[in-house]
Structure formats: C-alpha cells, structure tokens
Amino acid sequence: MIKKKKVIILIMSVLLTTTTIVYAAANYPNVTAKSAIVMDATTGKVLYSKEAEERRYPASTTKMMSLIVALEHGNLDDIITTSTNASSTEGSSLWLTQGEQMKMIDLLYGIMLISGNDATVAVAEHIAGSVDNFAKLMTEKAHIIGAKNTNFTNSSGLPDPNHFTTAHDLARIAAYGYKNPLFTQIVSTEHKVLPPTVKGDIRDLYNENRMLWFYEGGNGVKTGYTDAAGRCLVSGARRNNIQLIAVVLDSETMWSDSKTLLDFAFAQLKAETVFNQGDILKTTRVTNGKSEVVKLVADTSIVLPVSEKDKDEFSTVIDAPNMLEAPIVKGQKLGVARVYYNNTEIAVVNLIADESVERKSFFGTIIASAWNVFTFFIKNFA
Numbered sequence: 193m194i195k196k197k198k199v200i201i202l203i204m205s206v207l208l209t210t211t212t213i214v215y216a217a218a219n220y221p222n223v224t225a226k227s228a229i230v231m232d233a234t235t236g237k238v239l240y241s242k243e244a245e246e247r248r249y250p251a252s253t254t255k256m257m258s259l260i261v262a263l264e265h266g267n268l269d270d271i272i273t274t275s276t277n278a279s280s281t282e283g284s285s286l287w288l289t290q291g292e293q294m295k296m297i298d299l300l301y302g303i304m305l306i307s308g309n310d311a312t313v314a315v316a317e318h319i320a321g322s323v324d325n326f327a328k329l330m331t332e333k334a335h336i337i338g339a340k341n342t343n344f345t346n347s348s349g350l351p352d353p354n355h356f357t358t359a360h361d362l363a364r365i366a367a368y369g370y371k372n373p374l375f376t377q378i379v380s381t382e383h384k385v386l387p388p389t390v391k392g393d394i395r396d397l398y399n400e401n402r403m404l405w406f407y408e409g410g411n412g413v414k415t416g417y418t419d420a421a422g423r424c425l426v427s428g429a430r431r432n433n434i435q436l437i438a439v440v441l442d443s444e445t446m447w448s449d450s451k452t453l454l455d456f457a458f459a460q461l462k463a464e465t466v467f468n469q470g471d472i473l474k475t476t477r478v479t480n481g482k483s484e485v486v487k488l489v490a491d492t493s494i495v496l497p498v499s500e501k502d503k504d505e506f507s508t509v510i511d512a513p514n515m516l517e518a519p520i521v522k523g524q525k526l527g528v529a530r531v532y533y534n535n536t537e538i539a540v541v542n543l544i545a546d547e548s549v550e551r552k553s554f555f556g557t558i559i560a561s562a563w564n565v566f567t568f569f570i571k572n573f574a
Contacts, residue, residue, distance in 0.1 A: 225443035230453035251416030254349030312347035379412035481518030
C-alpha cells in the first residue's frame with residue numbers, strides 16, 4: 193500500500209497577499225499611452241501599470257484571443273472555405289476571395305502577422321458557425337483565465353461599444369497564450385510564405401510587429417489600431433528565461449513606450465534557480481525492498497524571475513508519499529513539486545526515483561520480519 197501525504201516546504205515564507213506589485217524606482221517609466229502595463233508572464237507579477245484596469249477598445253490585439261480559441265477548438269489541418277461574409281469584411285485583410293479554400297494553420301498566420309480581419313471571420317464561422325458564437329467562446333475563455341473585465345463581440349477587433357478589455361486583461365491573455373508552444377511560434381514569426389490556393393497566388397507575409405526586429409528577445413505579440421482605440425501594442429520579449437509582456441493602449445509612440453516598459457522590467461528581475469534537475473527534494477521509506485529508502489529527485493530544473501522585493505512570495509509544496517512499496521524502478525514518477533507565487537501555482541516538476549529498489553525475496557522478507565519482532569522484544573522487555 194502507498195500512503196500519500198503532502199509535505200510543505202517553504203522556500204520563502206509568504207508575507208504579502210497582494211497579487212501584483214508595482215515597483216517604484218528613480219527611473220520610473222514615462223509613457224504616452226493612456227493605459228499601460230508590463231508584467232512577468234510566469235508569475236503574473238506587475239512591474240509597472242498606468243490605468244491598467246480602465247476599460248478600452250483593444251482593436252486588433254483582440255486577435256490574440258481569436259488565436260487561442262482557434263488553437264483550442266479547431267483542427268489545424270482543416271480546409272476552410274471563405275464565405276461571402278468573410279471575404280467582404282472591412283479593414284486589414286488577407287485578401288481572401290469568396291469560395292477560396294485555405295488550411296486553418298495558414299489562416300492563423302495571416303491573422304497574427306498582417307492582421308487579416310477576413311481570416312478571423314473565416315475561422316470563426318468554421319469553428320463556431322458564426323462570428324457571434326465564436327466571440328462568446330472568446331469571452332468565456334477570457335473570463336476563465338482571469339481576464340474578467342473583457343467582453344468580445346467579434347473576432348477581429350473592429351469597433352463595437354460592447355467590445356472592450358483592459359491593459360491588464362490583455363497581458364493576462366498573452367501570458368496564457370505563451371503557455372502554448374504553437375501560439376508562441378506563430379506570434380514570434382517574422383516572415384511566412386503561404387502556399388498558393390486555387391483562387392490565389394502565394395501570400396508573402398511580414399509581421400507588422402516591429403518589436404521582433406528591433407528589440408532584443410522580442411517574440412510577440414500583436415499590434416492594433418482603430419480611430420476609437422488609438423495605437424495599441426501588446427509586445428513580448430524573452431531574455432534569460434524571463435518572459436515579459438508589455439501592453440500600451442492609445443499610445444502616441446507605441447514602439448518607444450513598449451521598449452521603455454520592457455527595459456524597465458528586465459532591469460528589475462533576475463532569473464534564479466529554484467532547484468536543478470537531479471536535486472533531491474524528498475527521501476521516502478520503502479517497505480519490502482532491498483533498500484529501506486529511495487531518494488526523489490527533480491526531473492527538470494525550475495528557473496523563475498525574482499526581484500529583490502518579492503523573494504518572500506515564493507513557496508514550494510512537495511506532494512509525494514511518505515511510504516512506498518518495492519519494487520521501484522529508476523526514473524519512476526513518484527510525486528510532484530509545485531511552485532507557488534502569491535499562493536498561485538506557477539510551475540510543476542515531476543519527482544522521480546533516483547535508483548531502482550528491488551523487492552526482497554520471500555526468504556528475505558521472513559528474516560526481516562523475524563528481526564523486527566526480535567528487536568521489538570529487546571527494546572521493550574530486555
């Protein structure tokens with residue numbers, strides 16, 4: 193029988209209960225955006241914010257959620273036929289014609305690299321039957337991941353009084369997206385050539401997000417503009433295992449604003465190793481084994497962004513049995529270690545056996561039992 197018990201190990205005692213921290217510094221950012229935020233994607237830690245909870249129009253930054261819903265509900269190899277409605281969609285375009293057929297994965301690149309509104313409608317209709325139904329899926333997903341001040345009425349970001357979000361919610365959406373490797377791949381693609389279709393030639397696409405070119409570590413995510421929203425940019429950058437997200441809404445200088453925010457945030461953070469692959473995180477007793485204990489080690493390393501101001505907000509929970517029964521195979525998963533920031537789980541690593549433990553033979557078990565009985569009497573009656 194395996195007896196399981198959670199063992200809690202505090203890396204640093206949790207002293208603060210706030211979910212975000214805004215850092216004060218002499219070089220505090222000065223940005224033109226009406227709303228702005230820069231956030232660490234792993235922990236959700238906010239390093240700077242300006243009117244980040246104020247409702248605003250997101251313009252084409254909306255398409256981040258369109259991509260997330262498409263990746264989670266669609267089949268990338270599906271062939272999508274462009275409807276009249278999709279082909280006549282206003283605004284930025286992938287130049288789809290009525291009846292033109294294209295793979296979903298190609299449409300997704302067209303959505304994120306050059307902001308094809310027509311492509312978002314084609315994908316929405318294919319997955320949900322209509323743009324309205326697809327927008328409901330988008331809103332539901334936004335609320336599930338914590339973007340509760342967001343409401344979507346379309347898949348493109350075209351103006352609508354009931355289509356709104358906040359800078360903080362957009363950062364949350366981007367952070368969720370980065371957990372999906374294909375999301376990351378698409379939003380960080382600088383150049384993509386889409387194959388020709390029966391009704392169209394090849395499409396040579398260059399990402400409109402200049403941060404991919406001029407900012408070190410730039411790896412996403414989406415531009416946006418309408419008269420109502422102003423110039424908007426959600427930008428991502430990764431350096432030294434730290435993934436940051438900056439959001440600027442209604443900005444006069446969105447590129448320099450974003451660079452200012454990312455520079456500021458990277459200066460505040462340092463990547464620190466919580467534990468390395470192979471570190472022993474627990475030793476567990478073994479019954480009926482040739483060895484009495486087995487060491488549980490991390491199967492991978494965990495590196496997290498930490499600032500001087502929030503070291504006390506990290507903790508780790510070791511969830512593994514206190515007793516195991518042989519046989520045990522080297523590399524066998526025997527538990528997990530969960531890392532928390534402000535009581536929110538941000539990383540998980542498997543705990544595996546660092547060596548095999550063979551089961552005792554029947555004769556060996558009899559001898560061990562007899563010895564246990566003998567030592568019991570010696571200790572209690574001698």
